[in-house]
Amino acid sequence: MKNLVTSLILHEKLETTEAKAKELRKLAERMITLGKKGDLAAVRRAGKTVQTKEALGKLMKELGPRFVGRDGGYTRIIHHKNRKGDGAPMVIIEWVGPLTEKPTEKQS
Numbered sequence: 001m002k003n004l005v006t007s008l009i010l011h012e013k014l015e016t017t018e019a020k021a022k023e024l025r026k027l028a029e030r031m032i033t034l035g036k037k038g039d040l041a042a043v044r045r046a047g048k049t050v051q052t053k054e055a056l057g058k059l060m061k062e063l064g065p066r067f068v069g070r071d072g073g074y075t076r077i078i079h080h081k082n083r084k085g086d087g088a089p090m091v092i093i094e095w096v097g098p099l100t101e102k103p104t105e106k107q108s
Contacts (some may be wrong), residue, residue, distance in 0.1 A: 002049055003026055008075075009055040011062065013094040014068075015080060020075045021093040025075050027095075035064025063095070 004024045008014050009031070016024070031049060034042040038060055050056045067074050078092045 001034060002051055005049060006051045008053045008093065009050060009059050009094075010052075012087060013092060015090060015092050017083070018077075018079070018089040021091045022078050025077065027084045029072065029074050031059055032067055035059040036068055038064055066095075094107060 001020075001023060004014065004016065004020065005027050008024065008028055014024075027049065031046055034046040043056070043060060046059060047056055050059060064065075074095060076094055076096050078094070080090045080092050082088065083090050
């Protein structure tokens with residue numbers, strides 16, 4: 001699972017089986033929570049799961065700050081097709097886009 005979460009951080013989109021995607025979602029959401037904290041303890045905890053320094057840097061510098069305004073639900077699972085060999089359901093798991101800020105009303 002550590003390989004998948006590292007790949008998801010680097011590529012931001014993966015195609016995998018539905019069962020793996022559901023397990024990956026739990027771990028990926030924990031990593032984003034650590035990325036949002038951004039302190040030294042969070043970096044070290046995320047470093048135990050994320051396998052490359054490049055992915056760890058992207059998690060802390062890009063993905064964590066991207067989801068600061070969001071309280072959860074950082075990933076999306078889209079049902080794609082069934083695998084040809086064994087008929088396993090395949091899905092695409094990706095990060096959701098950042099929340100768009102609501103425009104504030106102009107005060108006259």
